[in-house]
Amino acid sequence: MFDPAFLFAGVLNGLLAGGIYVLVAVGLTLIYGVLHIINFAHGSLLMLAMYAVFYLWRLIGIDPYAALPVVIAGAFGFGFVLYRLLIGRYNHGRDENILLITLGLSIVIDNVALLFFGGDTQTIDVPYAGTFVEIGAAFLPLPKIISFAASLVICAALGLYMAKSDMGKAIRAVAKERQGARLVGIDVENVFAVSYGIGIACLGAAACLLMPTYYVTPSSGHAFVLVAFTIVVLGGMGSFAGAAVGGFIIGITESLGGLFLGEQLGQIGISLIFILILLLKPTGLFGSKA
Amino acid sequence: MNRAALLCALGLLAALAYPLLVPNYLVTIGMLVFFTAFIGQSWNIAGGFAGQTSFGHVVFFGTGAYTSTILQVTWGWNPWLAWPAAMAAGGAVGWMIAVLSFRAGLRGSYFALITLAFAEVFRILANSVPFTKGGLGMLLKSDPRPINFQFKDPIWVYYLALLLCVVSLLIAWHLTRSRFGARLVAIRENEDAARALGIDVFAEKVKVLTLSGAMCAAGGTFYAQKYLYIDPGIAFGVDKSVEMLLVSMVGGAGTIFGPLIGSFTLMGINEVTRWLASVVPALKNVQPLSLIVYGIMLILIVARLPDGLMSLFRRKRRHA
């Protein structure tokens, strides 16, 4: 029914989108793995970072890729402070409570964005947006390829940081055994705040990589939040490898779903995967704990 | 007669007299307060009493709205007959989601997220299948006669919403005094202990979500009959889910009057922000402003007042 070349292009496009999803999901899974909280505000914070990228370009003329260091640093700081001021104070007790608090946070962020930025769809016109690269039978936009590569580099750097740096080791120790970590003298609250900050910094990076080809509206967060949760659940809550593989699977699912089922019905794949994984294998592909 | 019963009777009298004394605009606001309290109560029964927090309750609302609308538009049913059918459909969807999720052992945040995903699946389906007319939405023919569940005078819609609200209060009241309700609370407080004490946790949770789904679907039909138009975004959009959760949480989850107080509060905030917007030209966007206040209230309530605004009343009473 479908030309293989068409399919090939669909898979490639999905992989490219998946590369950025990985970054979004890694942030979410890091926060879950270390703090054991589900950050429902993840999508809204991504949207906020996307607006930051947009306004850096619009007001000062900074290219989205050049904005990476600034936005990553800003997002980290924002996340760190958010944890210290709000999340960290209620990061205990029933797990629904923190879910509700992050839901409240997302409502506030979405509507603050609507209030200040308006409801219009905003895009960035980068000069290289129209440049295409031919791979096999597929024509792929250059910025998508750049973003894909950048995302992988950032993920690898984060992996290296987690493996080698002292803070990375502390984070992994806290994720495994927070009481034990506390006993050996790790400042667990600080590790929590840093982890949350890194999770949000991942969103900052993702925002820079998304903006050259994507648009932002105050409701952009909604579009991403379920995608991010699906990836994380698919890969296994708290698993980095899972987030990576899950990101690509979801990217391809979305792309092929759009091809075969059409723009509207195509989105159903993600929600269905989410439901099926939770019902059938809640530990996901790489998760160890339920 | 004790004081609480007296207060309820006075409140009901005031609610009955209210639309006779105010302009139509305020009648409609009153109607919205009771309607939102009603669908909020449907959330509260599952989310508040039984502790099964749902982020996708709109799935029942939309099922009700679409079922009664399709039955009328496509099959020529009378809306009064389509109403119970819509409730049955909502109950069936509640039953299905409960059986699937609770069989799989989903609790807490996971249950909340899977309900969100179910609502999303329904929204996308309603957007894509032919019998819902997709994204175009469905129009009900305007023919305002009581036999058609359409009313010329908003006062009748108001009284119907009030009736729904009173029925939902009675259901919640019953939960506070019945074995079923006690079991739901036990499940909310501690599932393992509930199980050890002989409660069939799975069966009770399925029962409550079925009931909640049927109630919420009744609200969906009411909404469709009032506005004579639904589309996938209205019927299955995340906003309504959040609204139901908000009014219950803000007013006091797991309390009889929580959703009603929450609904009053939110509608009050709405009106205040609307007024602010008319005075301060810079605040021309009203909707986001009130939602910002809701979001902040949700955070404050969860963090500081887990029993919602109701606990303020109760605390006062205890001191008195």
Next chain:
Amino acid sequence: MLEVREVSKSFGGLKAVDRASLDVAPGEIVGLIGPNGAGKTTLFATIAGFHRPDAGTVTFEGKPITGLAPHRICAAGMVRTFQITQPFAGISVRENIMVGAYLHTADRHLAAREAEAVAGLVGMKDQLDQRGADLTVAGRKRLELARALATGPRLLLLDEVMAGLNPTEIVEIVGVIRNIRASGVTILLIEHVMQAVTSLAERVYVLNQGRMIAEGTPAAIADNEEVIEAYLGRGAAKVLRA
């Protein structure tokens, strides 16, 4: 009354309970002791339906109940308490106990009356309106007892009701347990501390590393070499004798 035969339960390769058997006759108080991590709580949870055993059978009053859901087992007349107390924190003591009483009546007034009666039996009469969350450790232990008792069981499985209590409180709760038995309820209790058991139980089972290593009167058990070694380590019995 209760027959446990060759029950095994493992978690991911670790045998928590290994072919354990025990019997409880009507009217008895039977103790189940063993060092930390012996598998006592796992065995209890398996008997009460919280875990499905990998092998073996559980029979209660002649009916097989192996692998039945906890609520079915409770309805059959056997109820457990939790070592780590699990109060319904947000509701009153009265409402907590009523949840148990609702097992056999749907009538609210009857359930409330029973809750008050049971509260009297365990010495919680003055705490009926306190919230579950506001109770002391001793209060929570009593509440565990009261709720279980309110279901009207014929066999009560008590998981370390004395752990964490001070000597005075232990004396009180021992009295409560004796009263419960006197009212016609058979009792199987887990204790970590041997002394607590010897003052209550007529017969004692000893579980070590998932296996039943001894059974007998408290006095006989206290002299059993294998038991002493289980508690104090290999060779301890000889040292003590010397």
